[in-house]
Amino acid sequence: MTQKIIRNSNPYWINEKHDFITSFLKHPRIIHAELSTNNDEYDVVVIGTGLSGVSCVYWLRKLYPVERFPRILLLEKNVHPCSGASGRNGGFICPSYDYLADYVEDFGYENGCQWVEFQHENIRSIAQAVKENNIDCEINLTRGNVALARTQKELENIVKSYEFIKDYxxxxxxxxxxxxxxxxxxxEKCQEMLHSDKFIGGLFMRESGTVWVAKLVYGLLKYCLEQPGIDLITNGKVIRIENSKNIILENGRVIIAHHAIVHATNAYSVEYMDFVRDKIIPTRGQCSRSKPIETIFWPFGLSANEGGEYYHQSPIDGRITFGGCRWRSPDTEHNNQNDSEINDLIQEEHERFFSLWHPGIATQNCTVEIEQEWTGIMAFTIDDLPLIGPLPGDNKQFLLCGYNGDGMPNAFLCAKAVARMIANDDPYKEGEEKNTITFLK
Structure with missing residues (x-):
């Protein structure tokens, strides 16, 4: 009997050899939970140090004076921040214009269109924060992304989304x-732009692009730890919450949150929160990164199969980052929380994708060879809506999770809304004053 080979997940974005990680881990405000069993007290405790959690703390300090929330804690279960989905994605940042027809069908015309407008405002807010704080995260919102159609049904959906936007x-x-x-x-346009005759149409979205999400998170985290009263605890795995106040860690330490607890743990929430266990479906995504390629085939990002496959090419060394193909797994990777391994069936689809759908690459004597692969756990929800806001009947605990694979166009402003809720402020008022959408009712 042949022994199955286990292929390890090796995420490019959070490789500990990167300088931005190794230098940050020396920060004096980082506390390692295993080195202490002392209990501690804070005003607000945010569990999770991905984009959602760090953004929530960022907004608490940006919007309110230190005296409002003197002590804030970020709590991370792993050895370094941003170890979950935010450090294991494909690097895209794009409003879901191409999904609008589905949004309208599921949530109604006004809600669907406002959701896309919210996402548009979200990526602009990220760009503004990057500029204000001089964060080097390789953000590029001018390269654009194109959502491609292979079938007539996919094309009709894309055209319908475009018409909804036009009407709105x-x-x-x-x-x-x-x-x-x-x-x-x-x-014809697809043939001209894609080195492929396999796509019958698409929707090109100019104000969108790519970002190194982990660098973005570390940049926001650097700002947070430079503010008074903010700490970060790593290796602090939460096992339960007691009385909406006491946070029990695996090593027995108890963290006390006097004002609010924010659960920004995405799929990990199901491990310690009863409320979300029948609402969140942990779902594993898989990405790969190619060896360098001399020819730049696409200066923009691409997605196909209704977002089921997505890819972009580095303008620096030509490497292609590719994600998707969950459909190749019998269970589509639902209820899978193991991000330490990759799925061989999905890997096979990654290896054959470009020869199948972009045969023009081979005519230029180029091949796409995978150099690095990784997985990450997303949080899908049973109604396709994120879980944002207070727990029912509990005004001290807040959810900030469940983005259904679309954290980048949603999380930053969702975190701002939760920060306002913690302070008992109106999360909608700012958008109404600025004639835009900063949170959805």
Whole structure:
């Protein structure tokens, strides 16, 4: 009997050899939970140090004076921050214009369009924070992304999404979105741009692109730890919450949160929170990164199969980052929380994807060879809506998770809304004053 080979997950974005990680881990405000069993007390404790959790602390300090929340704690279960989905993604940052037809079908015209407008405002807010804090995270919101259609049904959905946006903009002249941001592609345009005749159309979205999410998170975290009263505990795995106040760690330490607890733990929430166990479905995604390629085939990002596959090419060394193909797994990777291994069936699809769907690459004497692979755990929800806001009947615990694989276009402003909720402020008021959407009702 042949022994199955276990292939390890090796995420590129959070490799500990990167200087931004090794230098940050020396920060004096980082406390290692295993080195102490002392109990401690804080005003606000945020569990999870991915984009959601760090953004929530960032907004608490940006929006309110230190005296409002003197002591804030970020709590991470792993050895270094951003070890979960935020450090294991594909690096895209793009509003879901191409999903709008589905949003409208599921949630209604106004809600669906406002959700896309919210995502548009979200990525602009990220860009502004990056600029204000001089964060080096390789963000590029001018390269654009194209959502591609292989079938007539996919194309009809993309065209319908475009028409919804067009109609919404005509009815809402004050919106900051613009139709100039979008361009419908036909089959000929796809052939011209893609080195492929396999796609019959697409929707190109100009104000979107890519970002090194872990660098973004570490940059925001650097700002947070420079503020008074903020600590970070690593290796602090939460096993339960008692009385909406006491946070029990695996090593027996008890952290006390007097004002609020924020659960920004995405799929990990199911391990210690009864409330989310029938609402969140942990789902494993898989990405790969190729060896360097001399030819740059696409200066923009791409997605296909209704977002089931997504990829972009580095303008520096030509490496292609590719993600998706969960459909190749019999269970589509649902209820899988193991991000230490990769799925061989999905790996096979990654290896054959470009020869199948972009055969023009081979005509230029190029091949796409995988050099690095990794997995990450997303949090899908039973109703396709994120879980944002207070726990029912509990005004001290807040959820900030469940993005259904779309954390980048949603999490930053969702975190801002939760920060306002913690302070008993109106999370909608700012958007109403600025004629945009900063949170959805």
């Amino acid at each position: 903009l005509e009815k809402h002249s004050n919106t900051k979105m613009s139709l100039d941001n979008l361009e419908l592609w036909d089959h």
